[in-house]
Amino acid sequence: MADKLRTQQELERLQAKYIGTGHPDTTSWEWKTNIHRDTYASIVGHPPLLSYMALAQNEPVxxxxxxxxxxxxxxxxxxxxxxxxxxxxxxxQNED
Incomplete structure (x- = not known):
C-alpha cells in the first residue's frame, strides 16, 4: 500500500514539474500538441538529425x-x- 502511495506522489510531482507529462484533465489535443512539439524540438536540437532530414528533403538545413x-x-x-x-x-504564411 505504501508503494502505491509513493508511486502516486512521484507521478504528481513529475506532472507538476514537467508540462508534457499530462494530468487527469489533459485533453487529446493537448497531449498530441506536446508530443509533436517535443519531436520538432528534438529534431531542431540535434544537428545530425536535422541534417538527415534536410538531405532527405533536398532542402537547406x-x-x-x-x-x-x-x-x-x-x-x-x-x-x-x-x-x-x-x-x-x-x-x-507561404512556406517556400
Whole structure:
C-alpha cells in the first residue's frame, strides 16, 4: 500500500514539474500538441538529425529548421472550441 502511495506522489510531482507529462484533465489535443512539439524540438536540437532530414528533403538545413520551428505553433491544428467560444484560427504564411 505504501508503494502505491509513493508511486502516486512521484507521478504528481513529475506532472507538476514537467508540462508534457499530462494530468487527469489533459485533453487529446493537448497531449498530441506536446508530443509533436517535443519531436520538432528534438529534431531542431540535434544537428545530425536535422541534417538527415534536410538531405532527405533536398532542402537547406536552415529552411528545414525554420519550417519545424514554425510548425511548433500549432502542430496538430487549432485547439478545439470550448463551450461558448468561437474557434480560433491562425493562418500560415507561404512556406517556400
Amino acid at each position: 536552415a529552411k528545414i529548421r525554420a519550417q519545424l520551428i514554425r510548425k511548433m505553433l500549432q502542430p496538430v491544428g487549432p485547439p478545439p472550441p470550448r463551450e461558448g467560444e468561437e474557434p480560433m484560427v491562425i493562418t500560415r
